[in-house]
Amino acid sequence: AQTVTQSQPEMSVQEAETVTLSCTYDTSESDYYLFWYKQPPSRQMILVIRQEAYKQQNATENRFSVNFQKAAKSFSLKISDSQLGDAAMYFCAYRRFLDNYGQNFVFGPGTRLSVLP
């Protein structure tokens, strides 16, 4: 079974600075997807960024980018120019490449990010 680990329960960053959240996972599969989801106090889980394991290029979405190291099974999230609105719980998630039934995710335990003004 796949597992996802986020070793930093809490982190803080100064506004406008850069922060990196770490995520490692364990799988025996070669094709899969990795995601970062953000959950602010409003509760809604919001997709931040997605990486396909068969793509070597790291995904980027505006201020958000990932460092995907497939051999090391590492998938860290870098947030540049941090903003107050980035304060949230961040979940790393693994998804099998092909599921017969919908998409079955495995979530990490989460990292709570605080942004200091």
Next chain:
Amino acid sequence: DTEVTQTPKHLVMGMTNKKSLKCEQHMGHRAMYWYKQKAKKPPELMFVYSYEKLSINESVPSRFSPECPNSSLLNLHLHALQPEDSALYLCASSQMGGQAGGYTFGSGTRLTVV
């Protein structure tokens, strides 16, 4: 429409009550999910519906009863709940597994059992 709508946003119910949570999406997604989330924890999968058929039931107690009347709607019927069932209940939808997209989540129902 790129949203998943959940109602109600908050619910307080007694242990003998019967209530229902509702979830609706109009993105043409054919997989829908119920997750339970306790405070400061990741979501835990409860049920998966694929093409309106229950495909995954993660050993959830029978006091939770899912229903998928059509491809856009997903309900969770609640009966004789326990205080430990108090949690945030999240609905999500997605394309089927062979496609690259992730979940689209609703904003959840905060359930309190008294």
